[in-house]
Amino acid sequence: MGPHLRAGRRVSRPIHDPIAFIRTETRLRPVPLVPEIRLHVADEAVPIWHRTEEELGEMGLPPPFWAFAWAGGQALARHVLDHPDAVKGKRVLDFASGSGLVGIAAMKAGAAQVTCADIDPFARAAIALNGAENGVAVAAADTDLIGRDDGWETVLAGDIAYERDLSERVFAWLFALAARGAGVLVGDPGRTYLPRDRLERLAEYAVPVTRELEDMEIKRTCVWRPR
Template identity: 80%
Template structure:
């Protein structure tokens, strides 16, 4: 999760050293539902949120989605690791990648390559750092890829149904990719704008999450694919 809009505002200034910032503000810890993978994650949401705003010299930014293992991403990563045939030998796009968790899972499951798309420069630094920490090579992508088709065999997207207009754009694109033959998998813990009538549920997971970011400590989360 992490492909966030910034209400049309550019970042106020360049980040001097995002990798150093991430190393200073996070700790490398196993992901609760996917302990085979470790991520650089924050202990608390509010302090790192404030530190991110201070680093960029701009208040009112979205939360640092890259600094946490979100429920949709955890479920999707677990599903990919448990079903490696979905990605083995294939070109994968991890959309709204955030920490790179799902891309890491894809590479560990035998993917040929994993593009990890996120418009947040902190996220792209986290993706590269987390990939290296887990012994896999990821390709961070900063462009807005909604509507693009670079021939990916598999497209994985976690926690993308949180905002109405963005969700409508994303799901129209994902459904088009599925229609042309891509494997599209979506991890979601019941976000408001998930188009369930267009999706088929594949699996359910009970995902440990932080109460700072969610409404409960264990979030029931599902993996979906577009209906044929």
Template identity: 65%
Template sequence: MTPPHVPEIRLHLADEAHDLWRRTEEELAEIGLPPPFWAFAWAGGQGLARYILDHPESVRGRRVFDFASGSGLVAIAAMKAGASAVEAADIDPFCDTAIRLNAAANGVDVTFTASDRVGSDEGWDVILAGDVFYEKPFAGRLLPWFSALKSRGADILIGDPGRAYLPKTGLERLAAYEVPVTRALEDAEVKRTTVWRFA
């Protein structure tokens, strides 16, 4: 199916959101695996993908790192917008298969890694991060890493639908979108999602 805010991209997504989420979260928790974030197009990722497709100059000809990639939506958008190469990373090993299938469905190639890349630097030109400021400890790890990447010249673009731990300062607003989402996973049917440049 196509995410509502990014109809140019086709993804393998869950269509019975609430039941799938509840069932798989319970079953995966029993064997110590994370919930299936990869099965949904989250608002932050949809907003960021929309921005990239509308502003291809932000990634065209550049090496891109899509952090916490999930379904691969943002990585695929970057390739469609002309990035020279995209590496997608997510600590959920199921994302490898999801991203491979989704990239193939869109006729693009995306490299995947399941390792925790926070703190690393492979010389990427652009770092994309959709919906990552949902938890305080995680946000605390990201900010110094983003600062280090920014200080050596990387562009860092963040898609965020108003998560609690998004920094209150040091961000430049690039665009805002009203993104349709499922009430089974969010607290509303539409989330105002902002794309920020980490400054």
């Protein structure tokens, strides 16, 4: 899970075998803060970014956010595993799922059903692959869900506050879901557009990350819920 909400551009040609691409370009590793879960992750950001553009036949694409365990997702997954009552027996949405890390954690914590939503087709392939590697079944959705309410009982979102306009849209939606009774949890490592004045901090974690993606190797990351 990470900064991967951009609507993005449509690819210029179909992806022939995203599962094979992911298996070739990543390695299966335990997540640093959540070693109970293993993900297909890339060794380096720039090479897989370039190879993704080559595979899709289009340059200037956003980075392959699905190929890394972002700080917000790691903290949120750790919190869910340590506090399973947040998801146990519930219908859960993992929004902007990326690798599927948080959704996988929710299933391991006893969720009745998890939908992992991400608009990136590679992410949806990674979600399916990572779910299978961890012995859980999660559904992958490609629809832009912002503004929708499908009756989820818990909504989980990591690293969603890095662009102002998008953050405003997403949090307006999340606050509306919380107001009607959904449990909403957000993992965030200090992104600029997090509306802290409307959130309550539940937990804080020191999350190992790569310097290729962040400004430090250990990122102070918090889990929040609407006040």
